[in-house]
Amino acid sequence: MTTMTYREALRSALRDALRTDERTFLMGEDVGRYGGAFAVSHGLLEEFGPDRVRDTPLSESAFVGAGIGAAINGMRPIVEVMTVNFSMLAMDQVLNNAATLRYMSGGQLNIPLVVRMATGGGRQLGAQHSHSLEGWYAHIPGIVVLSPATVTDARGMLLAALQHPDPVFLFEHATLYATEDDIDEQAGPADISHAAVCREGQHVTLIAYGGSVRKALGAAEELAQQGTHAEVIDLRVLRPLDMETVLASVRKTHRAVVVDEAWRTGSLSAEISARIMEGCFDALDWPVERVCGAEVPAPYAKHMEDASLPQVPEIVETVQEMFV
Amino acid sequence: MTDDEIRAVVLRLLGEIAPEADLEVLDADKRVRDQIDIDSMDALNFLIAIDKELGVDIPEADYPRLATLNAIVRYVSEKRAGR
Amino acid sequence: MAEFLMPILGADMTAGTLVAWRKQPGDRVERGDIIAEVESDKADVEVEIFVTGVLDRILVEPGTKVPVGTPLAIIREEGGAAPPAATAAALPAAAPAPPRRPAPAARPAAEGGRLRISPSARQLAQQLGVDLSGVTGSGPDGRIMRRDIEEAAASTAGALPPVELDRQTRMRQAIAAAMARSAREIPHFHLTTTIDMSRAMAWLSAENARRPVTERLLYGAVLLKAMALALRDVPELNATWSGERVVPNPAIHVGVAISLRQGGLVAPAIHDTDRQSLTELMEKFRDVAQRARAGSLRSSEMSDPTITMTSLGETGAESVFGLIYPPQVALVGFGRVAERAVSIGGQIVSHPVVTATLSADHRVADGHRGSVYLAALERLLQEPSQL
Numbered sequence: 001m002t003t004m005t006y007r008e009a010l011r012s013a014l015r016d017a018l019r020t021d022e023r024t025f026l027m028g029e030d031v032g033r034y035g036g037a038f039a040v041s042h043g044l045l046e047e048f049g050p051d052r053v054r055d056t057p058l059s060e061s062a063f064v065g066a067g068i069g070a071a072i073n074g075m076r077p078i079v080e081v082m083t084v085n086f087s088m089l090a091m092d093q094v095l096n097n098a099a100t101l102r103y104m105s106g107g108q109l110n111i112p113l114v115v116r117m118a119t120g121g122g123r124q125l126g127a128q129h130s131h132s133l134e135g136w137y138a139h140i141p142g143i144v145v146l147s148p149a150t151v152t153d154a155r156g157m158l159l160a161a162l163q164h165p166d167p168v169f170l171f172e173h174a175t176l177y178a179t180e181d182d183i184d185e186q187a188g189p190a191d192i193s194h195a196a197v198c199r200e201g202q203h204v205t206l207i208a209y210g211g212s213v214r215k216a217l218g219a220a221e222e223l224a225q226q227g228t229h230a231e232v233i234d235l236r237v238l239r240p241l242d243m244e245t246v247l248a249s250v251r252k253t254h255r256a257v258v259v260d261e262a263w264r265t266g267s268l269s270a271e272i273s274a275r276i277m278e279g280c281f282d283a284l285d286w287p288v289e290r291v292c293g294a295e296v297p298a299p300y301a302k303h304m305e306d307a308s309l310p311q312v313p314e315i316v317e318t319v320q321e322m323f324v
Numbered sequence: 325m326t327d328d329e330i331r332a333v334v335l336r337l338l339g340e341i342a343p344e345a346d347l348e349v350l351d352a353d354k355r356v357r358d359q360i361d362i363d364s365m366d367a368l369n370f371l372i373a374i375d376k377e378l379g380v381d382i383p384e385a386d387y388p389r390l391a392t393l394n395a396i397v398r399y400v401s402e403k404r405a406g407r
Numbered sequence: 408m409a410e411f412l413m414p415i416l417g418a419d420m421t422a423g424t425l426v427a428w429r430k431q432p433g434d435r436v437e438r439g440d441i442i443a444e445v446e447s448d449k450a451d452v453e454v455e456i457f458v459t460g461v462l463d464r465i466l467v468e469p470g471t472k473v474p475v476g477t478p479l480a481i482i483r484e485e486g487g488a489a490p491p492a493a494t495a496a497a498l499p500a501a502a503p504a505p506p507r508r509p510a511p512a513a514r515p516a517a518e519g520g521r522l523r524i525s526p527s528a529r530q531l532a533q534q535l536g537v538d539l540s541g542v543t544g545s546g547p548d549g550r551i552m553r554r555d556i557e558e559a560a561a562s563t564a565g566a567l568p569p570v571e572l573d574r575q576t577r578m579r580q581a582i583a584a585a586m587a588r589s590a591r592e593i594p595h596f597h598l599t600t601t602i603d604m605s606r607a608m609a610w611l612s613a614e615n616a617r618r619p620v621t622e623r624l625l626y627g628a629v630l631l632k633a634m635a636l637a638l639r640d641v642p643e644l645n646a647t648w649s650g651e652r653v654v655p656n657p658a659i660h661v662g663v664a665i666s667l668r669q670g671g672l673v674a675p676a677i678h679d680t681d682r683q684s685l686t687e688l689m690e691k692f693r694d695v696a697q698r699a700r701a702g703s704l705r706s707s708e709m710s711d712p713t714i715t716m717t718s719l720g721e722t723g724a725e726s727v728f729g730l731i732y733p734p735q736v737a738l739v740g741f742g743r744v745a746e747r748a749v750s751i752g753g754q755i756v757s758h759p760v761v762t763a764t765l766s767a768d769h770r771v772a773d774g775h776r777g778s779v780y781l782a783a784l785e786r787l788l789q790e791p792s793q794l
Contacts, residue, residue: 226505282649285526285528285553286546365696368693369693369697383615385612
């Protein structure tokens, strides 16, 4: 056991992958000489050389497409798209090639591609650089969408993604890179099918993913002091959603709150709410509540950006209203 | 076993089936089922008990012959003697 | 940790008395073990535990009467994988409900014909047998919440008369409440058919002639098997009515109405009735009748029936138009088997016949489906060797 940051955990997984599988290589903007925009690949170019750690031009559509091509041809590419904001330029590649070629080729083509992206807001990067678009990816059949919220999952889920035969999109909330925790360095690939109950409680279920999990846990801590015991679920996998874990919890607590940093309208929280209603309608003592990003382009000023994102006090208040 | 002993066993078994019945006032020549509340399940349990305690398996065809207490005792007695 | 709760032993039971513990703290319990004896208005019932583990703590002492749903004991469960990456905070054993903020003035729950009630509260009311018309909702816009149902169930228990009535009277009261509720809530319709029993009785006679007395079959067992098998043709009669929907039951557990000596009626379940052989059915029937009269039925037998059968026996009336036990949706009744004149091929002959009546919930079934059921029942009783 050792202590690592989230970014170190990702790096350790990358290193293991590059060492053990010749077909693996990392490709993206600033991943080589710069060591990664978020320092995830720091030192890897020196260790593995320019064939295995490749700096690309500013051309998301091209290098994601190249990654798809490499995967089709038997490589195991890890494509780093700096943030989900820039991935929009590669969306056609993702949707119409990565997600679809296996189906359209009648199974003849496999695309074992891993794409990593930073995501989310809260760091004053302005309206164009603060998006949470995991929900858009989770909408697409044919791909797997992961959202590690812990240091252990950062390493474990990346290792598991590399073993998956279909395209896997791994979303790393930018505020998590510096978080630190204990981790078993020898641990192998993590489960990428199930959500996790990271805190037990019997009065209300809080459902969150990525950067919002810590906020949900913070809210649960505060609520516990008031006598309300919240169960917190870290979704971990956004596609396919593990609704079994969620429904089992809601059947126990009868109340659910989904915390999702993305805009409320058409967000993943809406899908989860619908599925809870479909799956355990009779267990609900209250409508499913959602705490989401405000329906505005992300503000730049700190106090305004903070106000536009789900925060612990807002989650606590939402739960309190459910017990009036 | 004497007839009196058989009668005692039969009365005891009836008492087990219908604990609330007052067997002292049971008319031995009137139909048992007109005097004690016994349904077909009770009757079957009674017959099973007779078989177990007195060793007499009463075929269904003979059921009508066991209407009164005296008839039951007579039947059981004859069957036991016949073996 | 699992909680063992005061069970519901009949649709109208709101409270029960813990009579005796059959296990002590430290004892290992396995799923299916009898853990306690509970007294409801109708019977002393042996209650099974449905988890495996060790009895950790007893919360209620013998002789105490508590509302249905009250935790009675804590079981330390064994086995069960830990959730991934769980940092489970220890749960308080029986945590009180979270604090409530003062509520604005409530609106009546039922307005314009629609009752405002959460789905979970509706389901709980069904389980606890709470009459919704008497419940005030404390949620927004007067919505009835789970806590309102829990309070209603508890306060009804508390409102029992201070004088301890004897078992007979309490059972009468419970039956009265159940039958009144049935009449009030279920739109009954009845269909009858007269079934020629000559083949069945002849077959039974021959069968019993070759069986030792311990294995002889009562004709009631034949009726029971036939009415259970007939449900396969019309499974909606074997369903449960839960508030607004019909919930099908995958298994058929017929509750057999058994009259108790000195009055009173219980209808405990014979599980998987359709799958038992006649010999097995007869054995179970005898066993459950004996235990019913001795007052030692099990809680699962009281709460599991999916449909009820009542037979008036040899001395009963010609036919019975019974009341359905909610939340069941049907009742099959048989009058006495009697010799009657029947017309066979234009000739009048005397055959033993029985009048079978289907009482059914009109929200779930209609005359046509009911007729299909009775026709299946009649058909099955003409081929007794196939039962």
